[in-house]
Amino acid sequence: MSNSGAFCPRCGDAVELPRERRMERGEPSLCDACYFDDFELVDAPERIQVLYCSDCGAVKRGKHWEDVGAKDYTDIAIDAVTEELTVHVGAESISWAVEPEQVDETTVRLTCHFSGVVRDTPIEATVVVPAKLASGTCDRCGLIAGDFYAATVQVRAATRNPTDSEIADAREIANEYVAEKEAGGDRDAFVSSIAEVEGGLDVKVSTTQLAREISNRIVDAHGGSVDSSERLITEDGDGNRVYRTAHVVRLPPVAKGDLIDPGDDEGPVLVTAAHQTLSGIRLTSGEEFGADFEDLPERAVLGERRDAEETTLVAVEDEHAIQVLDPETYEATTISRPSFVDPDAETIQVFKHREGLHAVPADE
Numbered sequence: 001m002s003n004s005g006a007f008c009p010r011c012g013d014a015v016e017l018p019r020e021r022r023m024e025r026g027e028p029s030l031c032d033a034c035y036f037d038d039f040e041l042v043d044a045p046e047r048i049q050v051l052y053c054s055d056c057g058a059v060k061r062g063k064h065w066e067d068v069g070a071k072d073y074t075d076i077a078i079d080a081v082t083e084e085l086t087v088h089v090g091a092e093s094i095s096w097a098v099e100p101e102q103v104d105e106t107t108v109r110l111t112c113h114f115s116g117v118v119r120d121t122p123i124e125a126t127v128v129v130p131a132k133l134a135s136g137t138c139d140r141c142g143l144i145a146g147d148f149y150a151a152t153v154q155v156r157a158a159t160r161n162p163t164d165s166e167i168a169d170a171r172e173i174a175n176e177y178v179a180e181k182e183a184g185g186d187r188d189a190f191v192s193s194i195a196e197v198e199g200g201l202d203v204k205v206s207t208t209q210l211a212r213e214i215s216n217r218i219v220d221a222h223g224g225s226v227d228s229s230e231r232l233i234t235e236d237g238d239g240n241r242v243y244r245t246a247h248v249v250r251l252p253p254v255a256k257g258d259l260i261d262p263g264d265d266e267g268p269v270l271v272t273a274a275h276q277t278l279s280g281i282r283l284t285s286g287e288e289f290g291a292d293f294e295d296l297p298e299r300a301v302l303g304e305r306r307d308a309e310e311t312t313l314v315a316v317e318d319e320h321a322i323q324v325l326d327p328e329t330y331e332a333t334t335i336s337r338p339s340f341v342d343p344d345a346e347t348i349q350v351f352k353h354r355e356g357l358h359a360v361p362a363d364e
């Protein structure tokens with residue numbers, strides 16, 4: 001190997017390097033002595049700060065907050081220091097390890113050991129970086145604390161109040177969808193408030209997209225329609241208009257489990273499904289029933305399935321009639337015999353209402 005012709009630009013000594021490495025980044029290479037004089041294997045920050053949200057535990061990484069779950073903040077500190085460390089480009093076969101040491105409640109000392117090979121020479125370095133944990137409030141928790149919301153879902157029902165089970169279901173649909181978005185890493189998705197109000201349920205959420213999807217899911221499950229509108233709230237600091245959207249879910253005039261009088265003189269109906277159209281069971285015959293909501297008379301609802309009471313089946317009179325005890329007066333009363341009544345039963349469910357007394361199918 002010939003070294004002739006190469007000299008260190010700093011001290012003038014002959015450079016002992018193979019020909020192909022005599023230039024570094026466009027300049028003649030230093031000799032090993034000069035090179036190692038000011039060589040730093042690792043460039044580490046003097047200290048790092050880990051900012052976490054004292055409400056939800058999220059950690060700030062760069063400009064963004066990230067949910068880290070139950071992960072230890074020591075791991076977060078190690079991640080943060082790892083991101084900020086740089087190892088010299090001239091080093092090869094690098095290996096390293098970090099030893100964390102809890103100094104006090106808010107300080108973790110990270111001792112980082114490195115080894116590598118530089119110009120065929122094994123080299124080691126140790127740097128100590130203190131990591132300070134600082135608590136704060138993330139953007140989302142700040143908005144929630146300030147009662148921020150961008151959109152509302154108002155669950156209402158046409159000509160009646162939503163039932164308890166519709167309210168409970170709407171609540172669950174909202175919480176579940178927002179949880180889905182959060183689980184997918186969407187930190188902009190949150191429920192600001194859910195409150196039962198006169199006539200239904202009000203859900204306030206952080207984005208219009210959430211409100212739109214929640215409304216659609218409620219209608220998919222319970223029928224009805226959605227009316228959306230937007231209102232200018234303010235202009236933000238950059239002159240952008242800030243809108244708030246309202247999505248009114250109007251549930252159908254009857255709900256599953258309602259007992260209704262469809263107004264056709266053939267007796268009441270138990271509603272078994274109410275979506276775009278309505279289906280049910282005729283209480284006089286047990287036959288299936290179907291109708292459009294607009295064909296129902298006003299005040300069609302007589303009561304709910306759970307208003308039914310158990311009473312004694314006294315006798316089966318004939319194909320069309322049975323005798324039961326009136327649950328209020330205990331008088332033996334003849335009523336229609338629908339196909340769902342088991343003639344051998346000792347007791348059956350009946351429903352007493354403004355139109356009379358009727359047998360009701362047993363609860364599924």
Ligand SMILES: [Zn+2]
Pocket residue numbers: 008009010011012013030031032033034035
């Ligand atoms: Zn030199």
Ligand SMILES: [Zn+2]
Pocket residue numbers: 053054055056057058137138139140141142
């Ligand atoms: Zn937070």
